[in-house]
Amino acid sequence: MSCTVRHTVDATAVDCAAIIAGSQVPLPYALDVLLAGVRLCLRSNSPSLIEALTRYYGDFIGDGQGEPDVTIWAIDGPSPPVALPFILHGQAGAKEEYCDLADGRVVRKRRTGLWLVFGRTGNAILGPCARQPQQVANCINARFADWLLCRGAKLVHAAGVALGQRGLAVSGFAGAGKSTLALEIMRHGADFVTNDRALVGRDAQGLSLAGIARPPRVNPGTILGNDRLHGLLPDEVRQAYAKLPSGELWALERKYDVPIAACFGPGRVRLAAKLEALVVLAWKPGGGAMQADWTTLSRREEYLPAVTKDLGVLFENGPCAADNDGYRALFGDCPVLALTGGVDFAKAAALCLDVLGRSA
Incomplete structure (x- = not known):
């Protein structure tokens, strides 16, 4: 197994706990979700974010009973004013950069300014969370997946x-x-x-x-071939796609949820x-x-x-x-x-x- 060598920043300068503490505010709103048997509790200062995520996770709302396996703080506000030596993940145009600290990791979303902080001191999503509910959901899903990965999946x-x-x-x-x-x-x-x-x-x-x-998320060819999906496209758009040669339709990358x-x-x-x-x-x-x-x-x-x-x-x-x-x-x-x-x-x-x- 080949892994990237980690360059950990000196914890005397900054750590995850300090970054989270610097953004900490009261978190009166909560959402419990149950994903494949894993209990996750999200706490936030944003009622609109909780409302959006309640719709997103509508099929998987938990009952609030029992201790959560994963707790996540979603703190809506400005991105943390902390200078870190972030490493770009991927090639030019990459969406994320990250920095390993002594007590965990910080991942910064370059387009939106969201910070995902996780490690032994806890899990937090910091920055303009209320404006990015889909990205917050992606971060929550990553913590769920990581819980299973750390247990052998x-x-x-x-x-x-x-x-x-x-x-x-x-x-x-x-x-x-x-x-x-x-x-x-x-x-x-x-x-x-x-x-x-x-x-x-x-x-x-x-x-x-x-x-x-x-x-x-599917391409137009999938929509054309499955009558349950036809309503995703207006009739005239679907008819225009249907006129394309089969090879061109197969190769067409245009995603629809x-x-x-x-x-x-x-x-x-x-x-x-x-x-x-x-x-x-x-x-x-x-x-x-x-x-x-x-x-x-x-x-x-x-x-x-x-x-x-x-x-x-x-x-x-x-x-x-x-x-x-x-x-x-x-x-x-x-x-x-x-x-x-x-x-x-x-x-x-x-x-x-x-x-x-x-x-x-």
Whole structure:
């Protein structure tokens, strides 16, 4: 496993606890959410932020009972007036920069000025939180994911669906159609678990699948191919997309959010299931008839890069390259349905539904 060397700033100069204390105000507003069995409590000084996040997490509001696994302070106000030697994460145009301190990490969102501070002294989101509820939700989701990662789960490049207690992770290289296949399976009755990132762990019952509370984002080709999504586009726009050559439509990158309840009905989102199998999309347009074969990652090592995800700066152990040995150990002999040849979403969805329903 290859990780970035950390340059920790001297804690005598500044630390996370001091940064949080410098922004501390009364936090009278609270929101409890329950994500895949993980209890998170958000406290804030902004009622409008809590209202927006209550809508966002509407399917996952907790009952306020029991001690939270994760507590987060979202303090709306100016960005902290603290000079830190931030390191840019990524290439030119990167969205984030970070600094490791003796008691944790600070990540600064370059476009909005939000600061995410986390470590052994606690978790805080500082800056113009009320104006950025979506980004605050992303930060909350990162703390949820990190809680599972620190307990042995792996971040997997996959969409996820479930039927009853049984789940499938749909993996593949970028542009393979993970979200399109997941939503096609949903069209036939499955529930949505996650869009592009899943968390896979192991418990006494075997492999578990957990999702990120975030709606899927799809391209126009996915909308055209799924009648449940047609309402996302005005008729004239949808007709204009339909006139494009198939190859151009497949390659078109123009994302639209999919509100699951509006498109598929209420109660169709769940964030946890037992992982029955991993589906790997190794097909390509124009590849002939679709072929389906059962295998494992240990037998088909070439599929591993389609499954793994590097850890970014929002995670305690990041930034870090994917731990391939850890993925091999986790998945072991997990059944893998490899789809090769040409693209056929209808046939693939039927096979996936058979897997989800085979023990019913």
